Every structure is written in structure tokens, then in C-alpha cells.
């Protein structure tokens with residue numbers, strides 16, 4: 391459970407700050423964005439000014455969360471500005487590694503203290519203050535911190551926390567779901583969270599462009615190892631018209647993993663910045679975080695990711711395939 395001492399230590403770090411910058415990882419998901427928004431309530435409570443920064447766009451189905459929130463997007467052109475201002479504390483949320491924030495991570499300055507709050511057990515504790523716990527989501531950790539501090543939770547923050555909880559647990563299906571996750575959900579519902587409305591916004595609000603994307607994905611589907619390994623790949627061309635932040639993994643992984651024989655699923659994507667990304671999901675004990683780590687990525691046993699600059703889509707697929715074979 392949450393430690394009073396640890397929360398007290400976090401508050402001491404925060405109180406030393408004039409201005410904090412709240413960050414989360416590339417390709418932000420519900421837990422990344424939810425925990426960023428939720429953390430603002432802690433800053434507000436202690437009267438500490440903050441800004442929120444991301445490298446990549448907010449996914450299409452999570453934009454309802456950020457309607458009334460100012461999130462700035464890191465642009466390498468802003469480096470001078472970022473280096474010149476008063477931020478003295480940088481908060482990393484849901485980042486299993488420092489480089490998960492993308493390029494902005496390279497511009498963390500010497501005088502800036504790093505607070506690292508996360509639930510990835512592979513986290514190397516890169517912060518000056520680290521709070522890493524084995525929980526369903528970073529939102530769950532932030533929730534229990536807020537509760538420990540006795541800060542009242544308004545509807546908007548409850549919604550952000552709930553979104554992180556349901557998306558990172560695959561709607562309460564994954565192995566990190568505990569009684570504490572359900573307790574949190576129950577208490578958030580008491581704060582007025584509308585579970586049905588949120589589910590509809592996240593899971594039943596895909597843009598119409600997802601249908602041709604699904605078609606493309608299925609047309610590239612490869613099955614290996616007696617139909618237990620599924621790989622889909624998207625070229626930049628496949629994605630170019632749909633690059634509106636639509637988070638296809640939420641749609642495609644559940645479809646593939648619904649198949650009895652499929653144990654591991656990989657989605658490869660060429661990105662605008664010249665990298666190729668791989669998202670991996672596993673249904674049983676094959677540890678996909680270990681596979682992602684081989685390529686400099688990371689994550690959880692059943693959900694992980696990595697990206698490369700060195701390999702083409704085809705090459706990367708081959709390397710990942712080979713690595714997965716070792717795990718079978």
C-alpha cells in the first residue's frame with residue numbers, strides 16, 4: 391500500500407519547486423494523459439505553478455479529456471525557450487525509462503530535479519525522487535497519493551483517473567487488477583464518474599477511417615507458431631491519411647487476442663519521424679517486456695513497446711520475430 395513517508399517526501403520535493411513541468415511518454419495513452427491531468431490537482435493544492443508537455447498528439451479517442459486542459463507539444467525549435475525558463479522540477483509520469491518522453495528528455499537541465507512516478511517494474515529509478523509501485527496503472531498510484539494527501543477530487547480529475555485505470559487494465563481484465571483498483575473505481579464512481587459515457591467515448595467513438603485501417607491491418611496479418619503469434623504491420627503510406635492520433639492498438643489488439651490460439655500479438659508501424667515502432671501484447675506468461683528491452687524499449691510482462699531508427703519495417707519485423715522465437 392501507499393507509504394505516508396514516501397508521500398511526505400514527494401511533497402518536500404514539490405515544495406522546493408517554483409515551477410514544475412509535467413511530462414509523460416511518447417504515443418500517450420489513457421494512463422499517461424490521465425495521470426498528468428490528475429497530478430495538476432496536487433500542484434494546485436500546494437500552490438505550485440506547472441505546465442504539461444507531450445511529444446506526440448493526444449489520441450483521437452482521448453481528446454475529450456484534454457478539452458479544458460492546456461497541453462503543450464514539444465518542438466525542437468523551442469529548445470532555447472525551454473532552457474531559459476524557470477522550471478526547476480520535471481515530473482515523469484508513467485515513463486518506464488527516461489527516454490520514453492522522447493526528445494524533450496535530452497533537454498532536462500542539470501539544475502532540474504526529476505520526480506519519477508511510475509508502475510513499470512522495469513523502471514531503473516532515474517529520478518532524484520522515485521515512486522515506483524507494482525500497480526494497475528500510474529493513475530492508481532497517483533490516486534492513492536491524492537487520497538493520502540486528503541485532497542478533494544473534482545469530477546474532471548476523477549474522470550481522468552478513471553480513464554487511466556480502465557485503459558491500462560484493459561477494462562479490468564489484466565493481472566495487475568487488485569481489490570485496490572476496484573476500490574479506486576468505486577470511489578471514483580462516488581465522485582460522479584460516468585462509466586458508461588466514458589466507455590462509449592473511448593471504445594465506441596473511432597473515426598470512420600478506422601475501418602479501412604482495420605482492413606489494411608488484417609491484409610498484412612501473419613500467423614506463426616501454430617497460429618499463436620500474430621504480426622500486423624503498417625507502412626507510413628498505410629497510415630498517412632489516418633494520422634489524426636487514432637490509437638489503433640486499442641482496437642486491433644483485443645480483436646486479435648480474442649482468438650483462442652493467439653498468445654502474442656505484435657503491431658509494427660513506420661512513423662513520420664523515420665523510426666519504426668513495435669507494440670507487443672501477450673496473453674500468458676511470455677514476457678513481452680523482455681523482448682522489447684532487447685531493442686531498447688520496455689513495459690510490462692503482457693504489454694510492451696520499442697522503436698528503432700536503425701532498421702526498416704521488414705528488418706525490424708525479422709529481428710523481433712527471431713527474439714520471440716527464443717521465448718517460445
Ligand SMILES: [Mn+2]
Pocket residue numbers: 421422484509527528558
Ligand atoms: Mn501505465
